[in-house]
Amino acid sequence: xxxxxxxxxxxxxxxxxxxxxxxxxxxxxxxxxxxxxxxxxxxxxxxxxxxxxxxxxxxxxxxxxxxxxxxxxxxxxxxxxxxxxxxxxxxxxxxxxxxxxxxxxxxxxxxxxxxxxxxxxxxxxxxxxxxxxxxxxxxxxxxxxxxxxxxxxxxxxxxxxxxxxxxxxxxxxxxxxxxxxxxxxxxxxxxxxxxxxxxxxxxxxxxxxxxxxxxxxxxxxxxxxxxxxxxxxxxxxxxxxxxxxxxxxxxxxxxxxxxxxxxxxxxxxxxxxxxxxxxxxxxxxxxxxxxxxxxxxxxxxxxxxxxxxxxxxxxxxxx
Amino acid sequence: xxxxxxxxxxxxxxxxxxxxxxxxxxxxxxxxxxxxxxxxxxxxxxxxxxxxxxxxxxxxxxxxxxxxxxxxxxxxxxxxxxxxxxxxxxxxxxxxxxxxxxxxxxxxxxxxxxxxxxxxxxxxxxxxxxxxxxxxxxxxxxxxxxxxxxxxxxxxxxxxxxxxxxxxxxxxxxxxxxxxxxxxxxxxxxxxx
Numbered sequence: 001x002x003x004x005x006x007x008x009x010x011x012x013x014x015x016x017x018x019x020x021x022x023x024x025x026x027x028x029x030x031x032x033x034x035x036x037x038x039x040x041x042x043x044x045x046x047x048x049x050x051x052x053x054x055x056x057x058x059x060x061x062x063x064x065x066x067x068x069x070x071x072x073x074x075x076x077x078x079x080x081x082x083x084x085x086x087x088x089x090x091x092x093x094x095x096x097x098x099x100x101x102x103x104x105x106x107x108x109x110x111x112x113x114x115x116x117x118x119x120x121x122x123x124x125x126x127x128x129x130x131x132x133x134x135x136x137x138x139x140x141x142x143x144x145x146x147x148x149x150x151x152x153x154x155x156x157x158x159x160x161x162x163x164x165x166x167x168x169x170x171x172x173x174x175x176x177x178x179x180x181x182x183x184x185x186x187x188x189x190x191x192x193x194x195x196x197x198x199x200x201x202x203x204x205x206x207x208x209x210x211x212x213x214x215x216x217x218x219x220x221x222x223x224x225x226x227x228x229x230x231x232x233x234x235x236x237x238x239x240x241x242x243x244x245x246x247x248x249x250x251x252x253x254x255x256x257x258x259x260x261x262x263x264x265x266x267x268x269x270x271x272x273x274x275x276x277x278x279x280x281x282x283x284x285x286x287x288x289x290x291x292x293x294x295x296x297x298x299x300x301x302x303x304x305x306x307x308x309x310x311x312x313x314x315x316x317x318x319x
Numbered sequence: 320x321x322x323x324x325x326x327x328x329x330x331x332x333x334x335x336x337x338x339x340x341x342x343x344x345x346x347x348x349x350x351x352x353x354x355x356x357x358x359x360x361x362x363x364x365x366x367x368x369x370x371x372x373x374x375x376x377x378x379x380x381x382x383x384x385x386x387x388x389x390x391x392x393x394x395x396x397x398x399x400x401x402x403x404x405x406x407x408x409x410x411x412x413x414x415x416x417x418x419x420x421x422x423x424x425x426x427x428x429x430x431x432x433x434x435x436x437x438x439x440x441x442x443x444x445x446x447x448x449x450x451x452x453x454x455x456x457x458x459x460x461x462x463x464x465x466x467x468x469x470x471x472x473x474x475x476x477x478x479x480x481x482x483x484x485x486x487x488x489x490x491x492x493x494x495x496x497x498x499x500x501x502x503x504x505x506x507x508x509x510x511x512x
Contacts, residue, residue, distance in 0.1 A: 076448075089396065095442065096510075151486040157445035251512065252402070253389075254382045255437065255459060256470050279405065283397075293400035294409055 045313060046112050053085050053114035060122055068128040071148030072160045080161035081121060085114045092288030094156025097189045099166040100286065101196025104242055104266040105204050106165060107285060112240075112313050113209055120208075121165055132207045139168040142184045150189060155288065166194075173207075175200030198244050198306045201266060205242075211313045217244060217306030219263060228300045229280050232272050235309045241269040243284070244306030249299055263305035348460055348473040350499040356434045363430045364454060364477060366423060367439050374417055377512070378427065379438030379457070388428050391440075392417055435459065437472070438511050446484045453478045457511035472511040476504040 062078035084091055088111040093103035110117045120137070123130040129138040139147075147164040156162055170193060171184060177195040184193060196204075197219050205213065216223035225231045235241045247265040248256075270290060271283035279294045295303070353360065370376070375393040380386070387404035392413060401410035414421055431439065438457040443450055458473040480502065490496040496506050 095444070151484060152444050154442065154444055158448055251400075252381060253437075253511075255472075255511070277408075289393075289396055289398055291398040291400060293402075294406045296405060 046114075049112065049114050050085055053118045054082075056115060056118055057082060057085065060118075066125050066128075069125060069144055069147055069164060071145065072125070072164060073148065076158055076160040077125065077164070078161070080159045081118065084110050084161065085118065088114070089285060089290065090288045091162065092155050092159070093166070093286075094150070094153030094159075094162075094189075097153055097156070097166075098191065098194035098196070099170070099189065101201045101204070101266045102166045102169045102194075104268055104286070105169070105201065105208070106162075107268060108205070108240060108242070108310070109208050112211075112310075116208060121161060124168060125164065133210060135172065135207055137168055137172045139171045140184060143167045143171045146184060146186065153189075169204065170194045173200055173204050196266065198263070201242075201244070201306075202308055205308070205310070209310075209313065211310045213239075213308055213310045215306065215308045217304070219305065222301070222305050223307055227297075228304055229272060229274055229297060232269060232304075232307065235307060236269060236272065238309055238311050240310040240313075242308040242310075243267050243269050243304055244308070245303045246305065249303040252299060261302070348458060348505075350497065350505060352458070352473065353475055353499050353503060353505065359430055359434050360456065360475070363427065363434065363436065363439065363456070366427045366430065367454065370419065370423055370427065371441065373419065375441070376419075377438065377440035378424075379431065379436070379440075379511075383459070385432045385435065385437070390414070440512065446482060451478065451480075451482055453482075457508075459511075460507060471507050471509060474506050474508050474511070475499075476506065478502055478504070 057078075060078075063074060065074045066072065084106075088107055091103055091107045091110060093099035106117070120130050120132075124137060124139075128144065129136060131137075147167050148160050150163050151157055167184070167189065170178075170189070173196075174182065175195070175197040177192055177197050177200075181188065181191060181193040188194060198215075198217065199219075202213070202215050205211065216225075223231075232241060232243075243266070244263045245265050245267055246261065246263050248259045250265065250267070265286065268285040269282075270285060271281070271292075273281045275281055275294065279296060280300055281292065282295050282300070283290055283292045285291075367378075377391040377393075379389050381389045381402055381404060387402060388410070389403065390401045390410055390413065392399045392401075394417075399413060401413050403410055414424060427439075431437075435458055436456050437459055439454070441452050441454050443452045445451065454477040456475045456477075458475075460471045460473040476496075487496065490506075491498070496504050498504055
């Protein structure tokens with residue numbers, strides 16, 4: 001479970017953030033009618049890009065270590081990159097980390113722009129920095145020392161490229177949730193240092209891909225939508241949909257008296273179908289695989305805080 | 320009338336606070352809990368391992384009365400989650416579709432109920448690049464006196480062998496991980512899955 005916002009910590013920050021931000025981040029950008037692009041078109045682009053990236057990887061030096069990242073094992077690092085490009089669905093944030101936002105963003109980046117991902121991560125590994133559209137990624141010395149040492153995070157323990165990538169993303173992109181924990185310390189990957197708020201997530205996506213996207217929702221209030229099932233289905237017809245959700249309602253249980261109504265997790269929506277029994281068959285991606293479960297419309301309403309749709313992806317995205 | 324209503328409301332609040340404080344006074348589970356239920360816990364683990372060999376899964380309950388069974392089945396690329404509260408017919412259909420032994424699964428659910436176990440699963444991690452898998456059982460611990468803080472769960476861990484990693488050693492040193500007997504440990508966590 002992604003606990004980027006440990007409830008007690010979040011409660012404290014909530015008042016602080018409300019004060020600073022008001023309710024203004026309740027945004028609904030992209031009023032212009034976006035071009036309708038079927039998912040099959042996205043997938044065709046993804047396949048071509050994947051072949052290009054694998055060819056690029058074949059021509060890359062995958063043997064020599066980088067002195068800048070002393071704990072990174074080159075064999076594990078490049079095996080991880082290859083695996084990511086071949087199976088972007090398998091990208092996993094690891095157990096008990098707050099990397100869900102970075103993992104969801106990377107899942108989409110690797111799926112639709114694997115060549116951009118490959119170029120950025122290899123440059124970062126070799127030179128310790130890389131240039132994005134408007135930002136520069138230059139992880140701190142602490143992060144460089146920590147990459148490759150994360151333990152007890154499940155599969156992430158041996159995924160050295162993912163460790164380097166997620167830590168560097170968390171160190172580069174900052175949102176208001178990170179203000180009180182700006183510096184990396186061992187264990188920060190489980191704390192607010194690694195948290196991602198909705199605005200930061202959308203900024204990261206734009207920064208890497210330049211894809212056309214629309215966003216509705218915020219960190220505090222759900223989008224003003226009458227029927228979420230119809231709305232998300234409509235968005236799924238337009239493109240790739242990422243949801244900012246409250247994980248307490250994603251894996252529902254009744255062991256807690258109090259459930260904080262706040263978003264805590266990023267997932268990628270793949271399918272949403274209404275069944276004859278009035279339930280919603282919901283298929284989504286998180287934690288390195290797709291999950292399918294049947295949920296009620298009421299639970300869906302409580303679940304969602306943000307809906308981001310990539311409406312147009314560019315095959316020739318370059319920067 | 321209004322004053323009377325306010326007094327009744329204040330009385331109700333006081334009663335809730337008193338009840339909450341009584342719950343908080345309850346003793347948290349410790350290593351004794353394992354010793355008391357060792358026989359059933361061992362049977363549960365054996366049954367779970369047997370079913371897990373057929374298909375990886377996690378199981379437990381979603382409510383305090385342990386009435387509604389939850390099954391999380393892991394196929395190669397998709398995780399299917401069924402909750403008996405809202406999807407009982409679909410849960411039964413999935414058990415059938417994935418070829419689980421229904422008798423054994425029912426026995427597992429009954430035994431989990433007997434020992435008040437809310438979740439059983441396996442988790443993997445790596446030590447010196449070697450994959451280690453730990454079976455864990457989560458139990459509801461005492462109700463937290465603070466309404467706004469996370470619930471705490473009593474978790475029993477069953478590593479297959481002696482695990483020596485820096486992370487484990489640190490947790491033992493901090494007292495987060497307590498040894499009960501060989502290859503049986505317990506911890507208190509805020510997450511039961």
